[in-house]
Amino acid sequence: MPLTQQDIDAEIAAEHAAYARRVADGAPVEHHPRRDYAPYRSSALRHPRQPPVTIDVRRDPELVELRSPAFGERDLSAVDDDLTRHHHGEPIGERITVSGRLLDRQGRPVRGQLVEIWQANAAGRYAHRREQHDAPLDPNFTGVGRTLTGPDGSYRFTTVRPGPYPWRNHVGAWRPAHIHFSLFGPAFTQRLVTQMYFPNDPLFRYDPILQSVTDDAARQRLVAVYDHGLSVPEFSLGYRWDIVLDGPDATWIEEGR
Amino acid sequence: MTTTDPGGPGTALPTPSHTVGPFYGYALPFPGGGDIAPLGHPDTLTLRGYVYDGAGDPLPDAFLELWGPDPAGNVPDVDGSLRRDQATGGHLGRNGVEFTGWGRVQTDADGHWYARTLRPGARGRSAPYVSVCVFARGLLTHLFTRIYLPDDEAALAADPLLSRLPDARRDTLVAARERDGVYRFDIRLQGEGETVFLEFA
Ligand SMILES: [Fe+3]
Numbered sequence: 001m002p003l004t005q006q007d008i009d010a011e012i013a014a015e016h017a018a019y020a021r022r023v024a025d026g027a028p029v030e031h032h033p034r035r036d037y038a039p040y041r042s043s044a045l046r047h048p049r050q051p052p053v054t055i056d057v058r059r060d061p062e063l064v065e066l067r068s069p070a071f072g073e074r075d076l077s078a079v080d081d082d083l084t085r086h087h088h089g090e091p092i093g094e095r096i097t098v099s100g101r102l103l104d105r106q107g108r109p110v111r112g113q114l115v116e117i118w119q120a121n122a123a124g125r126y127a128h129r130r131e132q133h134d135a136p137l138d139p140n141f142t143g144v145g146r147t148l149t150g151p152d153g154s155y156r157f158t159t160v161r162p163g164p165y166p167w168r169n170h171v172g173a174w175r176p177a178h179i180h181f182s183l184f185g186p187a188f189t190q191r192l193v194t195q196m197y198f199p200n201d202p203l204f205r206y207d208p209i210l211q212s213v214t215d216d217a218a219r220q221r222l223v224a225v226y227d228h229g230l231s232v233p234e235f236s237l238g239y240r241w242d243i244v245l246d247g248p249d250a251t252w253i254e255e256g257r
Numbered sequence: 258m259t260t261t262d263p264g265g266p267g268t269a270l271p272t273p274s275h276t277v278g279p280f281y282g283y284a285l286p287f288p289g290g291g292d293i294a295p296l297g298h299p300d301t302l303t304l305r306g307y308v309y310d311g312a313g314d315p316l317p318d319a320f321l322e323l324w325g326p327d328p329a330g331n332v333p334d335v336d337g338s339l340r341r342d343q344a345t346g347g348h349l350g351r352n353g354v355e356f357t358g359w360g361r362v363q364t365d366a367d368g369h370w371y372a373r374t375l376r377p378g379a380r381g382r383s384a385p386y387v388s389v390c391v392f393a394r395g396l397l398t399h400l401f402t403r404i405y406l407p408d409d410e411a412a413l414a415a416d417p418l419l420s421r422l423p424d425a426r427r428d429t430l431v432a433a434r435e436r437d438g439v440y441r442f443d444i445r446l447q448g449e450g451e452t453v454f455l456e457f458a
Contacts, residue, residue: 032274033397040276042395045311046446052400052456053422060417062381064326065388065401065457069359072336077346086346107269114339118284126280144284146339180278182285188324189457191390193399195275212397213273221272246271248457 003041003170005206011039012211019214031218031246039208041169057189057248065188066250071114071148081147083119083159091141093122093160095236098196098224101153103244104185109153110245116182117157119143124163124177133165158236164203176203176210187249196241197223274398279318281392282363286320287339289350291362291372293323296353298375300328303439304404304432305371308364308391311447315368319393321444323360323372323404325386330378333358376406384412384419386430391444391454401455404442405431422453429453 015037019030035047057066079085084095102110120126120143123135127142141160149155162177178195185191197210204210213219221244230238277285294301304323308316326332338357340349351357362370377385386403405413413419419427429452432440444452 031271035397035400037397040395040397042276043397044395045314046316046393046395047397048400048447048451048454049311050426050451050453052454053418055418055455055457057457060381060383063383064324064332064377064380064386067332069324069338069357070334070336071339074337075339075341077341077343079346080341103269105269105271116285118281120280126283128280128283130282131280142283180275180281180284182277182281188388188390189401191322191399192272192274193277193392194272195278209276209397212275218270218273221270222275243272244269 005170005172008039008170008173008208009206012208015039015211016214029218030215033212033214037208037212040212061250066248068113068184068186068188068190071112071184073148075114076146076148081145081157083141083143083145083157086142086144087140089140091121091138091160093138093141095158096161097156097158097230097232097236097238098179098241099154099156099230099238100224100241100243102149102155102183103153103242104190104249105244105246106251109149109151110185111149111151111153113149113184113186114146115149115155116146117144117159117179119159119162119179120165122160122163124165126165135163135165161198161237164201169208174203174206176201176207181243183243183245185245185247185249187247189247190245190249191247192243192245194243195222198239199223199226276394276397277320277392277399279394281320282318286361286363288348291360291370292351293357293360293372293374295356295375298356300376301373301438302376303371303373304387304442305369305439306442306444307368308370308393308444309368309446313448316364316393316446317366317368318364319368319391320361320363321370321392322390323362323374324388324390325358325374325377326380327356327358328376328378330380332380379412382415382417384409384416389444391446393446396446400446401457402444402452403430403455404440406440407431407434418455426453
């Protein structure tokens, strides 16, 4: 029997109900997906069964994981943050400006750190050899960008709005439009890879990857907001998305949390 | 289900993690990503291994980030891992002189990865190790582990993490010496011989 959207919907609903029961019974809020989230079929053989071993960083401030690799100007070229200028011609699609701040759990800006993004083109096609979706490639769009955060933790990219695309989790599976983000903090423990979504996408409720974040408030934090102040007149529409890195850094030790 | 966070005032709520997906390959890996050691450095070692899933099959679509101190135990603060050519926008590769301590390596089509880096020195109370972060399609949140080197049994016995683990689990964190300067470290995401993964709090 092929797996239908209805099957996946039922599994997603069951996972949400199970989370609601855990929280009602006093379990902590889950900000991140569980790695064993069955509706996302690729997770089945790729999640550890043993619980992770916890390291209390306050007991050893010398851990290399409390520091992070450095990135600088020579790791970037001039137009890396403008994905519409990586080819001779203009890419097809709705031009967007995506900007926000990179913060830590205390709300402090994360300065001078590397932000990498990748995405499908406006038709929902990745410039990746393994991508089988037969939407058109755009010779003027690769969909890869990088930048460094500024002194206030801010980042900014110019790109085109990616299209949704089908995938093979189940019959009729479509990913909502999204941009992949890779982020570093002042500690390697704060490493984050995630995805930014666009507001009011009708595919949200059907997508097992987005729904793997079972906490409603946490899931909402993956959705950018339209920000008219970021829109560039006669050029692009603006989306604001702030990113908060989890995990301890060296200052947790000084402050005793 | 909407919930409030138990964290104190002024606490920013974290952005959830998501899988890296299948299509990062043209975005995140870069040429020379595993050539972390400066050219000709006498303390260079080669690390290699496979990443396996719960069925024992190697993953062709995983990548690792390695992060470690220099042989004296100092943490590098040098940039330039991803050096770009300002004229073409392409990758230049590392300069072969400076040690950034960080690298990114993909598994090959057969699940095999390798990296050349400098032998890490000891820091604090820990035995020498290289920190590893694992990403893959199907992995909703990345996984941290460590590659310890097998050469100094006394240091391993005194390590605060290793000494907490039963022998069979501990052994998943210690690389096997294949020959001088070459070490094998396999990562098993699930099941028999499952690698010990870490969380930091
Ligand atoms: Fe994607």
